[in-house]
Amino acid sequence: MFGKLILKDGTTLTGNSFGYEKACSGELVFSTGMVGYPESLTDPSYEGQILVLTYPIVGNYGVPEKKFWESTKIHVSALIVSQYINTPSHFQSQMSLAQWLKKEKVPGLEIADTRMLAEKLRDEGAQLAKVVFNKDIEFYDPNKDNLVDQVSDRRVKIQGTGSKTIVLIDCGVKKNIKRSLLHRNIRLITVPWDYDIFSLKEKINGVVVSNGPGDPKMADKTIETVKKILTKKIPILGICLGNQILALAAGGDTYKLKFGHRSQNQPCLLVGSSRCYITTQNHGFAVGKIPKGFKAWFVNANDNTNEGIIHEKYPFMSIQFHPEACPGPVDTEWIFDKFLTNI
Structure with missing residues (x-):
């Protein structure tokens, strides 16, 4: 199934869904880290944010057991990657990233040019965005909440x-x-x-x-x-x-x-x-x-x-x-x- 990432300025990108298929909105931000997505996704500081990972390959080492997470659950509202790997290989892997996102009801989209998104946010500033599938929703600004x-x-x-x-x-x-x-x-x-x-x-x-x-x-x-x-x-x-x-x-x-x-x-x-x-x-x-x-x-x-x-x-x-x-x-x-x- 395909989903859409819609930015507040009207920019719309279509991507292949590999996570849970529900609409969500939040602040669109990017990370340039090359590794550590299990720790990043469970960092409570990402609460209310749609995270774009600029490193092109994500999911290749799966998801470790809960004791290696940084909290008890995923905190990002949605995850955007360039290339999702559904065949993880790592001795600590307990499940695939797709399985984890679906289990925790977090959307994930595969959008080829995440570096373009990062450049846009870098040049124009962070902005609100939403991930939609069949039903549209309103934009949500998490910074207005405690x-x-x-x-x-x-x-x-x-x-x-x-x-x-x-x-x-x-x-x-x-x-x-x-x-x-x-x-x-x-x-x-x-x-x-x-x-x-x-x-x-x-x-x-x-x-x-x-x-x-x-x-x-x-x-x-x-x-x-x-x-x-x-x-x-x-x-x-x-x-x-x-x-x-x-x-x-x-x-x-x-x-x-x-x-x-x-x-x-x-x-x-x-x-x-x-x-x-x-x-x-x-x-x-x-x-x-x-x-x-x-x-x-x-x-x-x-x-x-x-x-x-x-x-x-x-x-x-x-x-x-x-x-x-x-x-x-x-x-x-x-x-x-x-x-x-x-x-």
Whole structure:
């Protein structure tokens, strides 16, 4: 069966369906990563988005079992690829990508020129789009909703047996952030985005604010919590959306990028040095105004946008990229160690 990808500007492309056949709409974005589609599709930061993969071959190594995913389900609204491979070959593969999409009721279209789509979004900016089959639907802008509330786990979970207690505020956290922290022998308490962490009967040694989808200004309750954390001088690390939330809580500001950063090959410069790190990224917003008392920690080598802030005096820091990677390079995993040295 064939389906159509219709952009808000009227551009219409027809593609072969290899996923679940239902209409959906959202924000059309692209990723230039060459590998890691199981991790990317299950990244909660993609909630409400139709994802275009520019790498031409997708599906060739199938889908691994759930323990290797970054959350419990697929979060993209639909997947657009150039060439779908239905004969996966990998020792960890449990099913084909098509089987997975159909099982989770996510549409997938094979449209030959995904690089043209990426160039269009790069030149004109991200825009709304929809995938339709027989029945048409309205366009939907996910950035007008509180997506963090939709993806944050409502449960409080305690893991690990270390002597230091870290509270992880779940705004749509990737599992490898948890793995990376637990690997460093800490006691981890994961709480929902709007949870009052000071109601915990625990001594909090540090706080991590996770990645997540959408406009950071929608996460108002998390921002208020971070303001209290800063007042109490508790060490804090923000990751991706957490970078934007820390900036907002400290008096800075954020803005929407033209087309965002989504890939495993984003170069980031460590400010004050000539060191460049290759990073994994997935975000559509960025810090535009660095708050008082903070300084730029990293900047993007491609467009000079902010990639992290650090306080000049207190143990407050955040990065826009993903030090836990998954998928992607682990060059910046040391960020976790730097944060924990403040505990």
